Amino acid sequence: MPKRMMSRPTVEPFVITYEDEQPGPLSDLTIEFTPTPRLAYKVMRPVDRDRRGVLWARVDPGPGDGRPIFDAMNSERQRECMYYMLCQVCAEPASRTQDGYLFLDWRMPQDPPTWPEGSLTNMPPLCVGCARVAVEQCPHAEKFVQLRVKLPRLWGASGTHYRLTNEGWRSDSSIPWLKYGDERLNAVLATHLVRELCKVTVVDLP
Numbered sequence: 001m002p003k004r005m006m007s008r009p010t011v012e013p014f015v016i017t018y019e020d021e022q023p024g025p026l027s028d029l030t031i032e033f034t035p036t037p038r039l040a041y042k043v044m045r046p047v048d049r050d051r052r053g054v055l056w057a058r059v060d061p062g063p064g065d066g067r068p069i070f071d072a073m074n075s076e077r078q079r080e081c082m083y084y085m086l087c088q089v090c091a092e093p094a095s096r097t098q099d100g101y102l103f104l105d106w107r108m109p110q111d112p113p114t115w116p117e118g119s120l121t122n123m124p125p126l127c128v129g130c131a132r133v134a135v136e137q138c139p140h141a142e143k144f145v146q147l148r149v150k151l152p153r154l155w156g157a158s159g160t161h162y163r164l165t166n167e168g169w170r171s172d173s174s175i176p177w178l179k180y181g182d183e184r185l186n187a188v189l190a191t192h193l194v195r196e197l198c199k200v201t202v203v204d205l206p
């Protein structure tokens with residue numbers, strides 16, 4: 001058996017995306033004036049905008065027979081896990097102790113010098129059992145640090161910036177993660193909810 005097959009994860013985390021899941025059509029988008037111009041859908045559903053007014057990407061679920069893409073997250077499931085603090089793998093409530101919620105994180109170049117305190121993440125928390133499996137099976141596991149986070153603050157969103165031109169919609173997915181209140185979010189279709197990790201303790205896996 002090829003090595004790649006052997007190292008294939010046995011668990012399909014809840015947050016990952018599948019090949020047959022497609023972004024909603026651009027033809028659904030419009031601009032509304034509130035009076036500030038902001039991105040909207042022509043026909044809005046209550047779930048399309050979060051409490052802070054940010055518009056969320058829609059996902060066409062497809063026929064349900066696509067192969068998993070382990071290194072990409074489905075924006076609807078990522079948002080659900082991150083908002084409700086559900087385990088990113090099994091979608092049950094994430095582990096929480098007196099030291100806080102369980103996260104796996106790793107240091108990135110843009111992280112503050114206080115990392116992991118005050119760092120930003122788009123990776124939802126985990127339950128203890130799934131954190132163990134993730135550490136055993138994830139190809140990036142050697143980078144993982146396990147954290148307990150007492151105050152994982154809702155911080156903002158990442159996504160794609162849209163601009164309507166004479167030639168149609170122009171998109172820019174290189175826009176940085178934006179904090180709630182940043183006016184650039186008016187033109188962003190959000191794909192990931194971002195939390196700021198505060199009151200963090202580095203821990204061993206229980």
Ligand SMILES: [Zn+2]
Nearest residue numbers: 087090127130
């Ligand atoms: Zn779990």
